[in-house]
Amino acid sequence: MPDETTICKFRNKIIRMGLMKWIFDLVQSKMDEQGLVLRGGQIVDATIISTARPRLKEVEGGKKEKQAYDEEAGYTKKREQIYYGYKLHILTDRRGLVKRISTSSASVHDSQQLEELLEGVEVEELYGDSGYMSKEREAKCKERGIKYRVIRRRVRGEGELSEAVRKENKEIAKVRGVVELPFAILKRWMGYRVCRFRGLEKNGAYHFLLIAMYNLKRCYGMIKKGVQVACA
Numbered sequence: 001m002p003d004e005t006t007i008c009k010f011r012n013k014i015i016r017m018g019l020m021k022w023i024f025d026l027v028q029s030k031m032d033e034q035g036l037v038l039r040g041g042q043i044v045d046a047t048i049i050s051t052a053r054p055r056l057k058e059v060e061g062g063k064k065e066k067q068a069y070d071e072e073a074g075y076t077k078k079r080e081q082i083y084y085g086y087k088l089h090i091l092t093d094r095r096g097l098v099k100r101i102s103t104s105s106a107s108v109h110d111s112q113q114l115e116e117l118l119e120g121v122e123v124e125e126l127y128g129d130s131g132y133m134s135k136e137r138e139a140k141c142k143e144r145g146i147k148y149r150v151i152r153r154r155v156r157g158e159g160e161l162s163e164a165v166r167k168e169n170k171e172i173a174k175v176r177g178v179v180e181l182p183f184a185i186l187k188r189w190m191g192y193r194v195c196r197f198r199g200l201e202k203n204g205a206y207h208f209l210l211i212a213m214y215n216l217k218r219c220y221g222m223i224k225k226g227v228q229v230a231c232a
Contacts, residue, residue: 024101037095038093041093041125041149042091042092044089044110044114049088050193052084072199074086074108087103089116090117090211095178098182098215101207105200111137124146130150189217192210
């Protein structure tokens with residue numbers, strides 16, 4: 001069995017060569033060949049992956065210095081709780097298969113990675129939660145012929161949402177919910193709740209590998225259940 005140093009050197013080498021992304025792209029191409037990936041409606045979302053926060057450590061002479069920490073990670077706030085780490089952004093089809101991913105500091109807003117996720121992807125409808133709501137973004141989607149199916153929230157000074165908008169939000173939520181499946185598998189089944197490396201490059205590469213594993217698991221489950229293929 002190789003020792004830890006050998007494994008780390010091997011991992012760093014395949015990261016530098018871009019092989020983890022290559023594995024993700026290879027799985028993606030095989031899914032496309034089998035017709036498993038649906039065209040048209042795409043769903044976007046992001047999740048926070050925490051890492052160790054900067055902490056002060058008392059050293060000789062009573063002085064305090066910051067312990068080694070990940071300087072590329074960032075802070076964000078969700079439901080009144082502060083997190084430090086990274087965000088994993090994904091684009092899925094309506095079956096929950098992941099088509100594109102990107103990794104950023106947790107301080108980056110979810111919507112800022114949208115253009116990167118949509119690059120080179122055929123999209124007819126775009127689904128997302130209220131974090132992606134933007135009149136400018138909606139206008140750009142209309143220019144590209146994309147139906148903007150994003151949950152709308154109440155805007156200060158504009159009054160309560162109409163009954164029609166509330167009904168539309170419920171319909172969008174039914175479709176959008178499948179995007180939570182990859183995050184549930186990663187965090188509950190794979191146990192990936194905390195970043196295992198330092199730096200955006202290493203964590204980003206590792207995310208490609210994890211999502212490739214998720215897609216394989218998802219495809220196997222779909223085929224086992226007799227989901228029809230080549231119907232995209």
